Amino acid sequence: MVMELINANPVVHERKERHTRQAPESTDESAVELIDQLEIFEHIRDIKDPEHPYSLEELNVVTEDSVEISNELSHVRVTFTPTVEHCSMATLIGLCLRVKLMRSLPPHYKVDIRVAPGSHATEAALNKQLNDKERVAAALENSNLLDTVEECLSPTLG
Numbered sequence: 559m560v561m562e563l564i565n566a567n568p569v570v571h572e573r574k575e576r577h578t579r580q581a582p583e584s585t586d587e588s589a590v591e592l593i594d595q596l597e598i599f600e601h602i603r604d605i606k607d608p609e610h611p612y613s614l615e616e617l618n619v620v621t622e623d624s625v626e627i628s629n630e631l632s633h634v635r636v637t638f639t640p641t642v643e644h645c646s647m648a649t650l651i652g653l654c655l656r657v658k659l660m661r662s663l664p665p666h667y668k669v670d671i672r673v674a675p676g677s678h679a680t681e682a683a684l685n686k687q688l689n690d691k692e693r694v695a696a697a698l699e700n701s702n703l704l705d706t707v708e709e710c711l712s713p714t715l716g
Contacts, residue, residue: 593663598625598634601662605654606710608647617641619651624674634659635670639677648678652688653697654710 599622603615614620619638626635636655640648652671659669671688673681687693697703 592629593627593634593667595622595625595627598627598636598659598663602636602655602658604713605651605658606712608650608654608706608710614638614651614655620655632664632667633670634663634667635672637672637674639674643677644679648673648684649687650703650706650710652684653694653703654707656688656694657698657707658711 599620602620602625603613605614605620606612607614607617607619610617619641620636624637624639626637627633636659638648638651638655640651645651652673655671656669659667663669672685673688675681678684698707
């Protein structure tokens with residue numbers, strides 16, 4: 559049985575140049591290094607789309623501008639844009655974003671994952687689901703779903 563693709567012909571965008579970080583000049587080891595928008599984007603740009611052999615960056619699902627951060631509030635918000643408004647993979651994409659950031663950021667950071675306004679047919683329900691701790695925990699207890707998340711997060715040779 560052949561699985562029908564939700565978006566058989568996605569628009570693929572060129573990857574942006576990677577930025578290398580300069581080591582902080584401060585020798586004060588107690589200094590807190592602030593996290594910025596670019597650092598968050600670098601963590602999520604290579605997440606693989608669950609349906610296509612492209613990254614979320616290549617499909618323009620996430621961009622550097624889709625990341626908001628407040629170091630003062632220890633809060634990160636990523637607003638992603640599914641490739642089609644009826645994308646059934648949007649929940650999985652949001653879960654991948656959340657897991658990647660949970661693993662990459664200090665534990666005191668609050669992560670908020672949202673779909674862009676007007677970009678998905680069930681936007682409100684999707685946003686609620688992606689930010690409900692109990693639902694996220696239950697999803698990650700499902701070994702098949704966790705395997706799919708791990709596959710999307712695995713490094714690529716790009």
